[in-house]
Amino acid sequence: MTQRRILVTAALPYANGHIHLGHLVEYIQTDIWVRFQKLRGHKCVFICADDTHGTAIMIRARQEGRSEEALIADMRDAHICDFAGFDIEFDNYGSTNSETNRELCHEIWAALRNDGYVTEQSVTQLYDPKAGTFLADRFVKGTCPKCQAENQYGDNCEKCGSTYSPADLINPTSTLSGATPELRSANHLFVSIEKLHEFLEQWTQSGEHLQIEVANYLKGHFLGEPLRDWDVSRPAPYFGFEISDSPGNFWYVWFDAPIGYMASTMEWCRKQGENFDDWWREDKSQISNLKSQTSDLKSEISNLKSEIHHFIGKDITYFHTLFWPAMLKASGFKLPTKVHIHGFLTVGGEKMSKSKGTFVQAATYLKHLDPAYLRYYYASKLGPRLDDLDLSLDEFVDKANKQLVGGVVNIASRTAKFLGGKSLCETYPADGGLFLFAAAAHESIAEAYERCDYQTVIRTCKELCDRANAYLDERAPWTLAKQPDKAEEVRQICSVGLNLFRQIVVYLAPVLPRLAQQAGELLGAPISRWEDAQSPLTGTPIANFQHMLKRVELKQVQNMIEDSKPVELLTWVEQGDVPVPAVQSTDGPEALEKEPLVADLCSIDDFTKIDLRVARVVSAAHVEGADKLLQLTLNLGGELRRNVFAGIKSAYTPEQLVDRLVIVVANLAPRKMRFGVSEGMVCAAGGGGQEIFLLSPDCGAVPGQRVH
RNA sequence: GGCGAGGUAGCUCAGCCGGUUAGAGCACAGGCUUCAUAAGCCUGGGGUCGUGGGUUCGAGUCCCACUCUCGCUACCA
Numbered sequence: 180m181t182q183r184r185i186l187v188t189a190a191l192p193y194a195n196g197h198i199h200l201g202h203l204v205e206y207i208q209t210d211i212w213v214r215f216q217k218l219r220g221h222k223c224v225f226i227c228a229d230d231t232h233g234t235a236i237m238i239r240a241r242q243e244g245r246s247e248e249a250l251i252a253d254m255r256d257a258h259i260c261d262f263a264g265f266d267i268e269f270d271n272y273g274s275t276n277s278e279t280n281r282e283l284c285h286e287i288w289a290a291l292r293n294d295g296y297v298t299e300q301s302v303t304q305l306y307d308p309k310a311g312t313f314l315a316d317r318f319v320k321g322t323c324p325k326c327q328a329e330n331q332y333g334d335n336c337e338k339c340g341s342t343y344s345p346a347d348l349i350n351p352t353s354t355l356s357g358a359t360p361e362l363r364s365a366n367h368l369f370v371s372i373e374k375l376h377e378f379l380e381q382w383t384q385s386g387e388h389l390q391i392e393v394a395n396y397l398k399g400h401f402l403g404e405p406l407r408d409w410d411v412s413r414p415a416p417y418f419g420f421e422i423s424d425s426p427g428n429f430w431y432v433w434f435d436a437p438i439g440y441m442a443s444t445m446e447w448c449r450k451q452g453e454n455f456d457d458w459w460r461e462d463k464s465q466i467s468n469l470k471s472q473t474s475d476l477k478s479e480i481s482n483l484k485s486e487i488h489h490f491i492g493k494d495i496t497y498f499h500t501l502f503w504p505a506m507l508k509a510s511g512f513k514l515p516t517k518v519h520i521h522g523f524l525t526v527g528g529e530k531m532s533k534s535k536g537t538f539v540q541a542a543t544y545l546k547h548l549d550p551a552y553l554r555y556y557y558a559s560k561l562g563p564r565l566d567d568l569d570l571s572l573d574e575f576v577d578k579a580n581k582q583l584v585g586g587v588v589n590i591a592s593r594t595a596k597f598l599g600g601k602s603l604c605e606t607y608p609a610d611g612g613l614f615l616f617a618a619a620a621h622e623s624i625a626e627a628y629e630r631c632d633y634q635t636v637i638r639t640c641k642e643l644c645d646r647a648n649a650y651l652d653e654r655a656p657w658t659l660a661k662q663p664d665k666a667e668e669v670r671q672i673c674s675v676g677l678n679l680f681r682q683i684v685v686y687l688a689p690v691l692p693r694l695a696q697q698a699g700e701l702l703g704a705p706i707s708r709w710e711d712a713q714s715p716l717t718g719t720p721i722a723n724f725q726h727m728l729k730r731v732e733l734k735q736v737q738n739m740i741e742d743s744k745p746v747e748l749l750t751w752v753e754q755g756d757v758p759v760p761a762v763q764s765t766d767g768p769e770a771l772e773k774e775p776l777v778a779d780l781c782s783i784d785d786f787t788k789i790d791l792r793v794a795r796v797v798s799a800a801h802v803e804g805a806d807k808l809l810q811l812t813l814n815l816g817g818e819l820r821r822n823v824f825a826g827i828k829s830a831y832t833p834e835q836l837v838d839r840l841v842i843v844v845a846n847l848a849p850r851k852m853r854f855g856v857s858e859g860m861v862c863a864a865g866g867g868g869q870e871i872f873l874l875s876p877d878c879g880a881v882p883g884q885r886v887h
Numbered sequence: 888g889g890c891g892a893g894g895u896a897g898c899u900c901a902g903c904c905g906g907u908u909a910g911a912g913c914a915c916a917g918g919c920u921u922c923a924u925a926a927g928c929c930u931g932g933g934g935u936c937g938u939g940g941g942u943u944c945g946a947g948u949c950c951c952a953c954u955c956u957c958g959c960u961a962c963c964a
Contacts, residue, residue, distance in 0.1 A: 193964050235964065317963060392891060399890040400960065410962060433962075497961050522958085560899095566892080567958075574899070577913065585926050593923040638901075638911075648927055657922030730924055 184485035185223040186458050187213050188440045190495060191230035191275065194254040195239060198261040198541040200553070201524040201531055204568055207557050208521060208631065209490040210267040214689035215628040219709045224458075228273035228443040229255045232419035233432035234315050238355060240418070242855040243822040244798050244812035247418045251276060253818065261541035265550040266692050271450070273443030275435050280442035281420050284435050288422065290510035291370060298408060302367040305345055305360035307353040312416055313365070314345075318355055321348030357805075357854065368425060369408035372505040376406055382504055388517055389500060392565060397500055409502055437503045440489070441512070458485050461513045486516040493520050493565050519631055522567035533848075536744035547739040551691055551728055552579040558633040558690045572736050579731045582637075586644040587683055588694070588727050593651060594676035595701060595724035597660055597669050603702070607678065607715035608671035613650055617643050617682045618713050624686050625709070633690070640683050647679035677702060678715045685712040697727045745848030790846035791862070791886035793876050794821070799833035802854050809833060810854070811861065813843055816883020821845075824857040830871035842874045842886055 189209040192202060209225070216223035231251040240247040251274065259272060273279070291297050305314045316332070323331045324347045331348070345351065346362055353360050372379070383389055383397045410431065412422060417429040441459055448455045491499050499518050507514050523530075526537035544553065556575050559582070560568050607614065620639055627635040656672040659665040681698060685706050688695035699705035703719035794813040797820065802808045807826040815821055823843065842862040849858045862874045876884075 195964070230964080233964075315963075396891060396959070407961080431962080432964080493959080494963085496959090501961090564892080565958085569899085571899080574913080580924090580926090581913085584924060589923060589926055591923095593927080596922075635901085641912080645928095649929090651922080652920075652928045655920085655922080657920095660922080724923095726924060728924085730926090 183216070183221040183223075184457075185216055185221055185488060186226060186444060186485055187216075187223060187488045188226045188490065190489075190491045191228050191436055191439055192258055193233075193235070194229045194231045194251040194258075195235045197254075198258055199531070200526075200539045200541070200544060200570065203265060203541060203553065204524050204557055204561075205490055205492055205521060206262060206267045207265065207554050208519075208561055208633070210265075211554070211558060211633060211689045212488075212490070212519075212628070212631060214268075214692060215625075218685075218688055218707075219625070224270045224444070224447060225268065226271055226273075226440060226443045226447065227269045228271075228275055228439045229258060230432065230436045230439065231274055231276040232417075232430075232435060234312070234318070234413075234417065237312075237416065237418040238310075238318070239856075242810070243820055244800075244810075245820055248276070249818070249820075257542075261545075264541065264545045265554070268692075271443050271447035273439060273446050275432075275439035275442070277442055277446070279445050280435060280439050283438050283441050283445070284420055284430060285423055287438060287506060287510040287512075288424075288430075291506070292424065294509060296370050296372070296374065296509050298369045298371055299366050300369055300408070300410075301364050302410065303346070303362055303364040305351065305353075306363040307355055307358050307360050309356035309358040310353060312355070313363070313414060314353055314355070314360055316345050318353060319345045319348060319351050319360060320354050321345075321351035324349055355855075365414045366428075367410050367414075368412035368422065368428060370411050370502075370506070370509075371408045372502065372509075373406045373408070375505045375508055376402070378508055379406070379501055379505060382508075382514065383500060388515060390520060390563065390565065393496060393500060393518075393520055396496070401497075401501060406501070433498055433502075437498065437506070458487075459513050461511070485513075487513060489515050489518045491518060491520055493522055496520055520565055521561070522565045525567050525569045527571060528569055533743075533745060536740040536742070539739060539743045543742050544739060546742065547735050548731065549728065551693060552583070552731060554690050555579065555583050555637070555687075559637040561631065561633040562635075563631045572733070572740070576731050576733050576736060582641060582644075584728055584730050586641065586648070587680070587687070590644065590647050590651070590676055590680040590683070591698070591701060591727070592724060594656065594673040594680070595721060597656055598673045598677070598721040599723040600721070601670065602720045603677065603717050604671055604674040605718045607717055608675055610650070610675040610679075613646060613675065614678060614682070614715055616646070617679060621686070621709065621712055628689065636686065636690075640686050643679070643683050643686075647676060647683070650679070651676050674717075677721070681706070681716060682712045685709065694727055697725075701725075745850070788846075789844060792816075792843055792845040793840055793880045793882050793884045793886065794843045794845075794859075795840055795882045796836045796838060799831075799836040801828070801833060805854055808852075808854065809836070811836065813841070813859065813861075814882050815843070815845060816881070819883070821858045822855065823859045823861055824852050824854060825861045825863075827861070827863065827871050827873070830865075831873070839873075840875050840880060840882070842876065 187209060189206050192198060198206075206227075213223050213225040229251060231247075236247055236250060240250045243250065255272075255274060262269065262272075288297075305319055306312070307314050307318075320330055320332050322329050327349075332354075351360055352358070380402050383394050383402070386394070389397075411434040412425065412428040413419070413431050415421075415427050415429065419429040419432060420435060422428045422430055441455075444458055445455045447453070448458070489499055499515075499520075504514055525531070526535075526539075529535075529537070531538045544550075552575065556570070556578050557568065559578055620643065624636050624639055627633070627639070651672070654672045656669045656676075659669045659672070681702055684691070684695050684698040688706055695706045699707075701722050701724065702716060703721065704716055792815055794815045797812045797814045799812075800810050802810050802824065805824075805828070807828050808824045809828050809831065811823045811825055813821045813823055821843070844860040844862065847858075847860050849856050863871050864874065865871045876886075
């Protein structure tokens with residue numbers, strides 16, 4: 180088999196949020212594909228990066244009172260940690276906010292300019308005079324002009340489904356500052372891709388690069404009419420790269436994000452001594468020479484050719500299948516070999532929901548469950564199509580226990596103990612053709628992996644498992660083990676069983692890398708190549724069997740869901756309505772009478788669920804338009820900052836708060852408020868109004884300490 | 888409205904270029920086994936393959952119509 184050179188990317192996660200189970204459909208799918216290619220002996224490079232630019236990041240950083248760079252650095256660390264926890268192994272994880280990316284953006288931009296793709300047009304947009312920024316649609320809220328429904332965001336109404344311009348909203352307000360936005364126009368830069376219409380038509384419809392339904396979608400939606408120009412610039416202030424030949428304008432985040440694929444590749448190339456051009460630039464001399472070469476040389480040259488595979492969700496189809504190829508084509512870069520598009524994750528047949536606890540973050544999952552279950556589960560449900568993938572919790576438990584533990588691992592579990600400390604037979608015993616049958620399956624399994632049809636892979640492996648388990652059942656080595664003269668026969672049967680186990684683990688290695696590792700250790704020979712499934716292992720020492728994967732209890736899954744539900748927010752921050760006259764400190768019964776003790780007892784477990792921390796107020800500020808709130812930036816130790824809105828304006832001034840220590844509920848679910856997201860709650864006593872008394876630790880406490 | 892995908896056992900689905908009595912897992916019923924992480928094996932019940940036409944010696948599989956469900960409908964991450 181000739182070695183392919185394959186560059187694989189997964190979509191860049193946005194630095195505005197944590198990785199959740201929905202993201203993981205993509206990263207697990209892609210990681211499996213990459214591991215498969217590597218196992219097959221191909222040169223495969225897995226590239227990703229954080230997507231860091233745009234208004235959302237800018238606004239959030241502002242709310243948290245820190246720089247965008249600090250925010251995206253934290254987020255990047257969190258993302259990397261989450262991915263590692265799920266055994267998702269990137270060859271390079273970059274950032275779109277890198278010098279390499281800036282340079283590549285400039286290069287591509289210059290090419291677009293030179294070839295006349297860039298035009299300038301005036302755009303009228305809502306502008307927030309208080310926040311000093313133009314407002315993306317989702318930062319504007321108002322009454323629907325069609326059906327009068329209130330509190331509708333952006334450019335469409337959830338109630339009546341109509342779409343409109345945000346400027347048409349009745350009584351629009353900025354969700355950033357509460358100000359009334361005004362219409363302002365500014366010159367934006369556009370890329371005209373209509374010039375490439377014919378090329379895009381041909382590229383998308385060729386049947387080679389896209390799934391058929393995607394090709395049809397593009398044809399039906401976009402290619403039937405002239406392609407609209409793409410607005411790729413945003414006026415300052417904007418967190419991103421300033422456009423060199425258009426000062427005061429920045430590239431829209433979607434312009435520099437896909438270029439991040441290239442930048443991250445370039446970083447990898449520098450580390451590995453690879454040539455970036457081999458991966459991303461079409462070598463014209465090679466291609467033009469091809470026609471005159473012999474077929475031998477042709478195949479040699481095609482070996483040098485590298486492939487580019489993008490894995491994305493269906494929400495960003497448009498960018499990856501029209502703009503991105505257009506940009507690459509226009510600037511002389513190599514086009515994607517294939518764009519693999521998958522559907523969304525639903526949980527229990529419904530969209531993920533924060534209130535139902537089905538919006539599970541990667542880190543929350545890892546607190547409760549082994550990543551192998553999810554990798555296996557997703558694999559068992561993923562096909563080559565764009566269907567949404569449903570996570571059914573019962574089925575999840577079932578697959579993990581019945582198929583993974585009771586099926587696959589059980590083969591080793593029921594045979595290895597008879598060979599612990601001994602070794603496999605020197606020559607592979609007769610097994611009625613089981614090994615050959617499984618070995619012959621490798622081709623169809625490999626084809627299924629190649630086309631991302633993992634459910635077929637799992638289905639096939641399950642059949643192999645059933646055969647192996649039926650074989651063991653029939654031969655019953657445990658019965659023979661009681662007869663000393665049958666020791667050799669037991670060894671033979673177990674050698675067969677363990678070899679069948681090993682084959683299956685080889686086939687599943689892309690899905691279950693840890694299991695492959697453990698199986699290698701058990702059997703005294705690492706699993707490192709696809710071909711390991713083709714010839715039986717003989718004579719190697721067998722280690723004592725240790726559990727490879729625990730069974731799952733439904734309770735663990737339920738706990739994870741509970742853990743993902745937002746904790747009910749105590750609403751005192753939003754109350755404080757009637758100021759109560761100051762009370763003398765007489766230790767009287769008034770306070771108790773007003774708010775009697777809670778009758779329900781709470782367990783120590785209930786209490787420890789609440790993560791109380793010492794924090795220092797780094798900065799405090801009035802919130803424009805808010806009557807009761809102050810915005811606090813808290814330091815929870817080290818670099819950890821939190822943005823908290825506290826309803827304490829009636830009792831404190833910002834100046835009184837800066838630098839003092841407070842007690843904060845650190846694991847309170849973030850709460851979206853009118854002025855931004857509040858990421859915790861400052862503890863205080865008192866009834867509201869003037870009567871709010873912040874809790875403070877005694878001298879000596881430092882930020883980050885937990886309150887017990 | 889347009890476009891796309893799909894309607895196969897109680898549930899989740901597989902069925903490639905049309906071909907013998909329509910498959911798997913889960914669930915359910917019965918039996919075997921007790922080596923294994925209360926794991927494993929065998930047997931069974933149960934489906935007019937959305938509806939109606941058509942092509943064909945023969946259709947779940949091709950064509951048409953109808954019907955229902957879901958998704959998408961771009962400058963939003």
